[in-house]
Amino acid sequence: xxxxxxxxxxxxxxxxxxxxxxxxxxxxxxxxxxxxxxxxxxxxxxxxxxxxxxxxxxxxxxxxxxxxxxxxxxxxxxxxxxxxxxxxxxxxxxxxxxxxxxxxxxxxxxxxxxxxxxxxxxxxxxxxxxxxxxxxxxxxxxxxxxxxxxxxx
Numbered sequence: 001x002x003x004x005x006x007x008x009x010x011x012x013x014x015x016x017x018x019x020x021x022x023x024x025x026x027x028x029x030x031x032x033x034x035x036x037x038x039x040x041x042x043x044x045x046x047x048x049x050x051x052x053x054x055x056x057x058x059x060x061x062x063x064x065x066x067x068x069x070x071x072x073x074x075x076x077x078x079x080x081x082x083x084x085x086x087x088x089x090x091x092x093x094x095x096x097x098x099x100x101x102x103x104x105x106x107x108x109x110x111x112x113x114x115x116x117x118x119x120x121x122x123x124x125x126x127x128x129x130x131x132x133x134x135x136x137x138x139x140x141x142x143x144x145x146x147x148x149x150x151x152x153x
Contacts (some may be wrong), residue, residue, distance in 0.1 A: 007057050013085070014059040017126060020046035021058055027051055030102035031095075033058075053087060068073065075112065084121075085128035092134035096120045100134065114147035115116065115139055 004010060024046060027033035033051040040060065041047040048061040065093040089095040092110060100106060104122035107129065112118050119133035139147075 007014075007052065009056065012057055012059055013083075014061070015128070016063050017060055018063065020040075020049055020060050020062055023126065024049050024051060027053065027101065030099045030104055030124065032098070035048065054089070056087075070148065081128060084131065086131045086133060088114070088135060090132055092118050092120065092132055095132045096122065099130070104130065115144050 007037040015023070022036070024033070024035060026037065028051070031053050035049065036049075036052050036057065037050040038046050040049040045062070048059070051060070053060050056138065064153040087095075096106075096110060099122050104124050107123050109119040110118060116135055116137040117133040118136045119131050121129060122130045123129050129138045
């Protein structure tokens with residue numbers, strides 16, 4: 001037995017939603033998430049859930065005033081969040097179309113980036129930003145540094 005449970009990495013995001021059930025169902029449809037564990041609240045809604053997107057596990061649950069957790073409604077009220085997710089996929093075009101069909105809004109169209117990824121950025125109905133990327137080429141740190149100079153000039 002290791003210090004990190006099977007299926008987890010050393011950093012695992014936890015997202016608080018007003019409606020965890022709705023979030024789980026949305027991510028299953030939009031990002032192909034797989035439900036790994038759920039704990040229902042007495043009213044039948046999900047109090048806690050774990051989903052898997054690719055090789056990453058995400059924890060999610062309801063707001064808990066006792067611990068001071070806020071829901072994603074705070075991000076909606078502030079018109080954005082300082083947290084976003086970067087997801088690697090095998091086919092960026094197909095993944096972004098699937099996410100848009102499920103209800104995500106395109107924020108930035110698909111482009112090839114200087115660090116070797118082809119990516120696009122979307123926002124979900126909970127105002128969380130998701131960048132979906134496909135690694136298309138390896139780029140040396142020196143070439144990345146040079147490209148950054150021209151990009152920020």
